[in-house]
Amino acid sequence: MASTTTNGVVLEIPYGILQNFRTSRRFVVALIGRDGVTRIETSEFKRANAGLFVYTGDTAYFELVQNCNQNNTVLFDIDAVDPATGNVTTQATLTMPAYWMKRAKLSISAIDGTTGALTYTVTYE
Numbered sequence: 001m002a003s004t005t006t007n008g009v010v011l012e013i014p015y016g017i018l019q020n021f022r023t024s025r026r027f028v029v030a031l032i033g034r035d036g037v038t039r040i041e042t043s044e045f046k047r048a049n050a051g052l053f054v055y056t057g058d059t060a061y062f063e064l065v066q067n068c069n070q071n072n073t074v075l076f077d078i079d080a081v082d083p084a085t086g087n088v089t090t091q092a093t094l095t096m097p098a099y100w101m102k103r104a105k106l107s108i109s110a111i112d113g114t115t116g117a118l119t120y121t122v123t124y125e
Helices: 045-049
Strands: 016-019 028-032 038-042 052-054 058-065 073-081 088-096 103-111 119-122
Touching: 016 045, 016 103, 038 119, 073 103, 073 119, 088 103, 088 119
Parallel strands: none
Antiparallel strands: 016 052, 016 073, 028 038, 028 058, 058 103, 073 088, 103 119
């Protein structure tokens, strides 16, 4: 599992950030570390928008309490962090492709140690 201190200092690089959660529906998001232990589980916009740090091997589960209300509903940003400079750039914005969907699973398979770019897969239900 990626390690951080209680004051939020990141001790493992490279890493990415999930932030800017945007949806009119209530949601729950959980981050499962590569060791299978839940690191974060929240349904609060304030906590989620503070930035959820992700590392290689992590899985983020996002679930809406009710089905989406339109196609291509924006959920949150997947941000890359340059390991050398700390600059944060939005790599992608995750959307729910169909109005009847409710869940998204984001699996981080790699993070480039030079650029900070994330390699990931997303599955929907």
